[in-house]
Amino acid sequence: MSYSKDDLRDLFDGKLPWDKVKEIMSKPKDDDRFEKYVEILQERVPWPERILLPLGEHLYVVQKGEERVVKCDCGHEFGDWRQNWKLSALIFARDDTEKLEEVYPGLKCPAPNLCEVREFYCPGCGSLLKVESVPVGYPIIFDALPDIDAFYREWLGRPLPEEKEFKDMTHEVTREWGRDLYQADE
Amino acid sequence: MSESKGIGEGGKTLKQMMEEKERLYRETGCYAGITEPYLLREDPVKGELFHSRIMASLIAGRETTRMISGSPFVREVAELCLGLYTAEGDNIAQSTGIQIHIKLMGDNIKWMINKNYEEEVGIRDGDFFISNDPVISGMHAADVYDMLPIFWEDELVGWVSTVIMEMDTGAVSPGLMPIPNVERGTDGVKFCCERIGSNDRLNRDFEHKIEICLDMSDIYLLDRKGAIAANIRVREEIKRIINEFGIDYYKRATKELIEEERRNQIARIRQRTIPGRYRSVVPAEFPMAKQPVSWLPAKRDTIRLIPIQMDILAPGRIVIDFEGVGEWGWHAFNGTPQAVWGGVSITTVQTLAYDGRGNLGSLLPIEVKEPPVDSLLNPRQIKKLATSTPWAPLLDVFGMWMHLLGIAYYLRGFREETFNYRSSAGWQMAGYDQMGTKRPLMAAGTGNFGPGACGVCDGVDCGGWLATPEVDLGSVEVWELFVPQMEMCRRLDPYSVGYGRFRSGLAIPQVVMIHRSQQLVGSGIIGTASDGIIPNLGQFGGYPGGRRNTMLLRYDNLPELMEKRQPLLYELGHPADLKNRFPGQVFDMGLLAVPTEIYEGDLLVSASASGGGLGDPIERDPALITADMDNGLTTEWQVSNIYCVRTSYDEEAKQWKVDEAATRKLRQAKRKERLARGVPVKQWWEKFRQRLMDRALDPLLLEMYQSSMKMSQAFTREFREFWALPNDFTL
Numbered sequence: 001m002s003y004s005k006d007d008l009r010d011l012f013d014g015k016l017p018w019d020k021v022k023e024i025m026s027k028p029k030d031d032d033r034f035e036k037y038v039e040i041l042q043e044r045v046p047w048p049e050r051i052l053l054p055l056g057e058h059l060y061v062v063q064k065g066e067e068r069v070v071k072c073d074c075g076h077e078f079g080d081w082r083q084n085w086k087l088s089a090l091i092f093a094r095d096d097t098e099k100l101e102e103v104y105p106g107l108k109c110p111a112p113n114l115c116e117v118r119e120f121y122c123p124g125c126g127s128l129l130k131v132e133s134v135p136v137g138y139p140i141i142f143d144a145l146p147d148i149d150a151f152y153r154e155w156l157g158r159p160l161p162e163e164k165e166f167k168d169m170t171h172e173v174t175r176e177w178g179r180d181l182y183q184a185d186e
Numbered sequence: 187m188s189e190s191k192g193i194g195e196g197g198k199t200l201k202q203m204m205e206e207k208e209r210l211y212r213e214t215g216c217y218a219g220i221t222e223p224y225l226l227r228e229d230p231v232k233g234e235l236f237h238s239r240i241m242a243s244l245i246a247g248r249e250t251t252r253m254i255s256g257s258p259f260v261r262e263v264a265e266l267c268l269g270l271y272t273a274e275g276d277n278i279a280q281s282t283g284i285q286i287h288i289k290l291m292g293d294n295i296k297w298m299i300n301k302n303y304e305e306e307v308g309i310r311d312g313d314f315f316i317s318n319d320p321v322i323s324g325m326h327a328a329d330v331y332d333m334l335p336i337f338w339e340d341e342l343v344g345w346v347s348t349v350i351m352e353m354d355t356g357a358v359s360p361g362l363m364p365i366p367n368v369e370r371g372t373d374g375v376k377f378c379c380e381r382i383g384s385n386d387r388l389n390r391d392f393e394h395k396i397e398i399c400l401d402m403s404d405i406y407l408l409d410r411k412g413a414i415a416a417n418i419r420v421r422e423e424i425k426r427i428i429n430e431f432g433i434d435y436y437k438r439a440t441k442e443l444i445e446e447e448r449r450n451q452i453a454r455i456r457q458r459t460i461p462g463r464y465r466s467v468v469p470a471e472f473p474m475a476k477q478p479v480s481w482l483p484a485k486r487d488t489i490r491l492i493p494i495q496m497d498i499l500a501p502g503r504i505v506i507d508f509e510g511v512g513e514w515g516w517h518a519f520n521g522t523p524q525a526v527w528g529g530v531s532i533t534t535v536q537t538l539a540y541d542g543r544g545n546l547g548s549l550l551p552i553e554v555k556e557p558p559v560d561s562l563l564n565p566r567q568i569k570k571l572a573t574s575t576p577w578a579p580l581l582d583v584f585g586m587w588m589h590l591l592g593i594a595y596y597l598r599g600f601r602e603e604t605f606n607y608r609s610s611a612g613w614q615m616a617g618y619d620q621m622g623t624k625r626p627l628m629a630a631g632t633g634n635f636g637p638g639a640c641g642v643c644d645g646v647d648c649g650g651w652l653a654t655p656e657v658d659l660g661s662v663e664v665w666e667l668f669v670p671q672m673e674m675c676r677r678l679d680p681y682s683v684g685y686g687r688f689r690s691g692l693a694i695p696q697v698v699m700i701h702r703s704q705q706l707v708g709s710g711i712i713g714t715a716s717d718g719i720i721p722n723l724g725q726f727g728g729y730p731g732g733r734r735n736t737m738l739l740r741y742d743n744l745p746e747l748m749e750k751r752q753p754l755l756y757e758l759g760h761p762a763d764l765k766n767r768f769p770g771q772v773f774d775m776g777l778l779a780v781p782t783e784i785y786e787g788d789l790l791v792s793a794s795a796s797g798g799g800l801g802d803p804i805e806r807d808p809a810l811i812t813a814d815m816d817n818g819l820t821t822e823w824q825v826s827n828i829y830c831v832r833t834s835y836d837e838e839a840k841q842w843k844v845d846e847a848a849t850r851k852l853r854q855a856k857r858k859e860r861l862a863r864g865v866p867v868k869q870w871w872e873k874f875r876q877r878l879m880d881r882a883l884d885p886l887l888l889e890m891y892q893s894s895m896k897m898s899q900a901f902t903r904e905f906r907e908f909w910a911l912p913n914d915f916t917l
Contacts, residue, residue: 011601011602011642012641012642014642014643014687014688014807014810018643021642021643025602025603029458029600031457033598033599034598034599036599037599038599053460053597054597055597056596056727057687057727057801057805058727058802087867088867089864090860090861090865090866091865091870092864093870101762103729103732103828104720105681105761106760106761106762106763106764107735107737107761107774108681108732108733108761108795109732109733110718110719110732111719113884114469114471114719114887115718115719115720117720119860121861121864123861123864126858126860127727127802127805127857128802128804128860129727129802130724130726130727131724131727131728131729132722133719133720133721133722133724134469134719135467135489135719135887135890136883136884137877137878137883138467138491139904140867140908141466141467141722142463143464143593144462144463144464144593144597145462145463146460146461146462147460147462147463150461150500151462154461155461168463171904171908174871174907174909174910175907177868177871177872179910181875
């Protein structure tokens with residue numbers, strides 16, 4: 001089972017006729033999807049770094065020298081993929097009725113004393129990368145931390161040259177921020 | 187001394203068979219120790235025929251029930267399902283329908299085996315067993331399981347089970363899934379895997395009991411007869427299949443079907459996802475302070491966190507963890523570890539194992555870590571609690587898990603499988619129907635809402651009901667015969683949407699006018715625990731749908747409006763000014779409407795909201811936007827403020843058109859606005875951290891965080907780490 005890159009391009013762009021989309025949904029899945037997916041995305045970005053894994057509508061984990069960083073298609077970089085990229089984004093927190101009602105008017109408005117709708121923008125291009133709706137005070141969610149080495153090594157059968165330890169490194173960022181705060185207090 | 191002979195294979199007891207099968211699984215990693223499924227592989231055509239015959243019998247059985255039953259839930263909505271099980275209670279195949287019960291039905295059978303029914307109660311050919319107690323297994327007390335053993339000669343070789351959602355189980359008013367009930371007895375009539383018939387006949391004493399205990403005993407008994415007829419039909423067909431294929435083939439091939447599906451499921455996980463860690467959270471709101479509860483400590487509002495972590499492991503296994511879930515409470519919304527499996531079943535069947543081969547094997551590669559004891563998902567006191575509605579927070583959990591799976595599909599390139607779900611809430615009633623009979627009254631409209639956007643197109647309008655892939659709320663005209671109400675609205679609500687490059691499906695708000703009831707009480711019914719905190723279902727820049735609403739609208743002068751043939755409310759319109767537009771009073775009932783007297787002409791509104799949009803809304807194709815405008819699926823306010831598209835109406839062509847240059851400018855301006863409004867996360871973090879240090883949160887949230895911290899050291903550690911709080915910090 002395999003589809004042409006043209007069909008897949010149209011599929012991702014929402015241009016494929018519904019009967020074809022339905023067929024792709026219902027039939028057994030195509031084994032070469034990931035390879036073609038990455039090729040299509042690589043052709044679309046203006047920068048040369050190799051895409052290891054897509055991470056969203058605009059974000060990718062790319063190989064940059066020996067590092068693996070999260071990069072927007074505009075070129076902005078967010079740092080190591082094991083640190084939550086959201087911490088390197090711009091945030092706009094809808095935390096009162098006025099800001100919430102810009103999107104959710106009247107009856108549709110969440111309770112501002114309980115709910116915060118956080119929007120994360122790319123500092124490079126202003127794309128809206130993620131909307132996060134959580135109870136006020138909930139730590140920013142690290143939506144997806146892919147185990148890239150396990151994927152390439154054990155599922156694709158072609159390990160990446162320099163394997164990295166699979167771990168969440170986000171707290172290193174917040175620890176550093178906390179240190180800055182404590183120093184400021186002193 | 188001679189040992190008594192068991193009813194299982196080779197004179198073993200069912201318990202011995204179950205223990206042996208589990209030992210073999212532990213030792214080999216393969217279901218029932220089947221390391222080589224040779225029967226199905228050596229003659230795949232025969233194997234396919236075998237499976238098709240089983241499936242056909244289950245689907246035919248389901249249709250049989252629909253023909254016999256009198257309940258609109260069965261006849262119209264088809265809220266039922268049949269499954270075939272091994273002697274040990276493992277699912278071999280499942281009919282079409284409400285797939286949530288694959289494992290739950292089997293857990294009832296396993297419970298009987300573990301409780302030594304074989305010796306102490308007796309299991310004979312032609313026995314009918316019934317259960318609807320979520321303490322044993324199930325999603326809520328309204329789901330009734332009818333089970334029938336299948337004997338071949340003197341050996342029990344399997345079970346067939348039917349599940350039907352009942353419209354009345356004799357619970358406290360309003361009687362189906364009542365909100366004010368918090369104690370077990372208020373759930374109504376419960377059966378704990380009890381025998382209600384033998385020799386293929388329903389016991390008369392059972393019928394007498396139902397006739398006395400239930401307002402809708404006729405419906406309940408017809409449902410039993412429908413289920414029993416279906417079970418017998420399947421049993422007889424299975425005997426024909428055994429006759430044709432041979433008993434040895436049947437026993438081996440049914441086990442191989444489970445093992446093959448286990449392997450296929452692992453292969454699908456490896457083919458369609460990316461290994462790694464995926465996370466989100468479901469906040470569950472339980473506003474009980476105003477409810478007329480009998481057990482007074484239950485009169486309090488609480489919110490509980492249900493963090494969800496899904497780990498996809500390299501061997502193709504999935505582990506689900508609820509570390510950080512808050513404490514149980516005195517309400518009917520506590521889950522159970524068994525009920526969590528209901529969600530696992532439906533989620534995997536809808537997005538991974540949708541080829542009709544779903545069975546226990548679909549679930550074997552998945553591990554659900556047991557939620558902490560005394561948490562919301564595992565209360566030790568479950569036997570004392572009402573269990574009319576454990577599914578309220580659980581449906582939110584399952585919708586969120588689908589969302590997480592959707593992220594994994596998207597990363598791998600299978601964007602067409604990316605979507606999510608949310609559930610809803612609304613009204614149920616008790617009182618006199620239009621024929622003058624007092625009974626519980628509920629229609630299916632609250633199950634109507636839009637699923638989240640797909641990764642390659644908009645979500646299906648009005649096509650989202652988590653519990654079943656076959657969404658059908660039935661004919662309005664039938665419901666109007668069944669409940670003293672008239673449906674006023676059949677329009678998709680543009681404001682139910684989750685915005686995005688691809689938008690969610692839209693929902694039709696249920697607006698019913700009460701008609702010809704002499705006395706009626708309305709009350710909340712919920713399939714969600716999300717109210718003031720909207721679910722975190724926005725995908726890759728899309729927004730989650732907004733708040734859902736339960737309202738009571740009371741006209742000031744309905745007879746005069748009708749006399750003058752003035753239009754009545756038939757759509758909700760802009761959510762900011764409904765209260766100004768409606769010629770009467772508008773009561774916002776919140777998530778759990780308190781019991782309220784309802785009168786002739788009152789409008790009961792259950793306005794669902796949808797799952798999440800996908801992608802940045804300002805990247806939505808303007809052609810999709812004008813198409814939505816032409817079809818009345820979006821409004822000028824949304825087009826201008828959310829999608830940033832400039833449109834005008836072409837009077838000649840009778841359609842909307844896009845001003846492309848103005849749209850480009852609007853969208854550029856929106857990006858600039860974002861860059862100006864957005865602040866570095868560190869700046870926001872420092873400010874909020876100080877707020878936490880000052881404990882300046884709503885008291886409900888403070889209690890919510892305290893509850894999770896009490897339940898989990900890991901949650902507490904991560905919370906402190908994220909906010910760089912002192913090691914002894916508490917809220």
